Amino acid sequence: MYDRVRETDPAVADALAGEVDRQRETLAMIASENHVSPAVLEAQGSALTNKYAEGYPGERYYAGCEYADEVERLAIDRAKQLWGAEHVNVQPHSGTQANMGVYLAMLDPGDKILSLDLNHGGHLSHGHPANFTGQTYEVEQYEVNPETGYIDYDDLREHAERFDPDIVVSGYSAYPREVEFERVQAAADAVDAYHLADIAHITGLVAAGEHQSPVGVADFVTGSTHKTIRAGRGGIIMTDEEYASDIDPAVFPGGQGGPLMHNIAGKAVGFKEALSDDFEAYAAQVVDNAKAMAEVFADHGLKVVSGGTDTHLVLVDLRESHPDLSGGTAEEAMEETGLVLNANTVPDESRSPFDPSGIRVGTPALTTRGMDEDAVSEVAHLICDVLDDHDDTATLDRVSEQVEALCADYPLYEDL
Template structure:
């Protein structure tokens, strides 16, 4: 990775970029929403397309000189259509949240009703939290997972939908470790005469590879992020049936965004091409297997997992039973000190502030990209348990830090 030009023009930024490469190399990225893009994707995102305004859509731009931008965006759309099987795809949203915004603006009026999963139970800010625009523009009611089982109770969800009569139900989650039963949520939407938005931000890659059931063809709208498990250029995506295409496209541009970030769309196109290769399915399968092994390793060390395990790329550990005096933020800070980067997370029945939390969320996409398999995940799980069991013990922290560094050295990034 050549940073010579940045070094000449802005040494301070060049130093920060070099430090970030080193940080990523020497730590284990276990934030469930993160991954390591390929050098081809990074190159596309750093291309001269960053210079080009391309307001509008291929073949109908507001500026001239968009012939190459058109090629790139069409490639991204065609590849996304092949990956997920949607009738219509919009690859312009700058993020998963803005993809959701595009659907809301296309289909809802201010004051309309949204039914979505509570943030502390694994939902997302853009699904209706009051700090987000959704909670400020729309009337939101939220469902929860069963505090005892950690699973969504689909019968309760349907009953709640029939009573609340939402205009749209949002499914898809940021901290739910089990497969989502899209058909049952669609049945609840049908019973309430509501639309259904499935947000697959976290599991775009798992769905594309067929290791998680797809909501495409079930839900009215499917949104997602393109930089998490799908490992493409950073941004968002909207998929829908052709009948909603014009409304969605207009809601994205000019409704909620100006010029698309064409360099990011180039990164999406390249990443989608990589995801169409046979190797990607094996990668996605390994992501899920690694998460299962990580969860089992933690359970063997006495940790409680929300829902008792995982079907996806993440595990959500509830520390209240095994470590009642250790908060999620305590665990996060201690783990980062030894080179394991994950996040504190709320758990069902949470009694602490979201900034403190009682759980930790750990994902396997980035480690799997580095080549970690079952054996390495067992070691990682043991490292996590050793740290949380011995917070404040400097000897243990030093020993785990060495083990983490060995794992990093064995699986280098961006050689």
């Protein structure tokens, strides 16, 4: 493995091989991660990494772009099939860069953004003060109802009427319930604001019909292409043709230079895979698996935020069941056993965001390994065991052995 790299740079080869082994030998439950296919890996490691292709297909600034054009057009056409969008830009390097493209296109510095608070499941690029959005625009943020864990859409609309934003942002990084995009659109319409739906986490669920689509509802839809959709790493912007002439120059040259054509090749391959019936079955299993995990957690006495999930993730508030255990400590104990998830803030967070009160558990990568409800329920029980005895060596050793067995039962990247 990585023989050519090893000849040139053994240290990097060791790290690359170590990462493959780490993924094989642990259970990935970070909700924003997945395992792409070997075909996507191959496309992303292709010779297109050498090609500068500033501009867009048929309108490049450099010669020699005929194959770059072909690959980008394939990615665009397949994205249009998957999500039903009129216009698609596949050049953003990430979901955050996709959001930047919309902001640059439609807002001026100092304009107003209304978005969900990060502690309540929002995202840095929706207006956090540490991010360029919070430093460039005036931001106010709505919250979920702390009792129910659900977004209060009536309250969101009232907030919009008070604040009078230029753009309202929906779509979240740690909200386990289906988003009612039409109600967000109604709030935006009430104040003559744009609506940006960021579906970074649920791109695959939307493509497969497991979550309602904001395409055709919101003015702009952005997303990541490497989470539930399992394509090449990066971002995407979808909108109507009327905004194409605003969006495209905001991405290039407004916010980026040459596109990462090898990543766009990975997007194209992943989108083709997502057009299959197999992918629809996969996305349905992702949601079924998350529901099964949430049920195990609730039965164990853990507080599942909002009482369950409609998506690929479960958010657990540890304060009632484990008041002395922080999310950060839980994350570290889990990783020691091969259970890889992340600490996460929860509604009405009382701890530091660097060591918050909750954990976020996602099922996309487990489902890619072939796990069904029974298998992920076993994983959920192991998570509960670690939470209950996070400082007990015998428990951690036992869980590690069970994780090792599950990894062997559901192997990953056997041909690499």
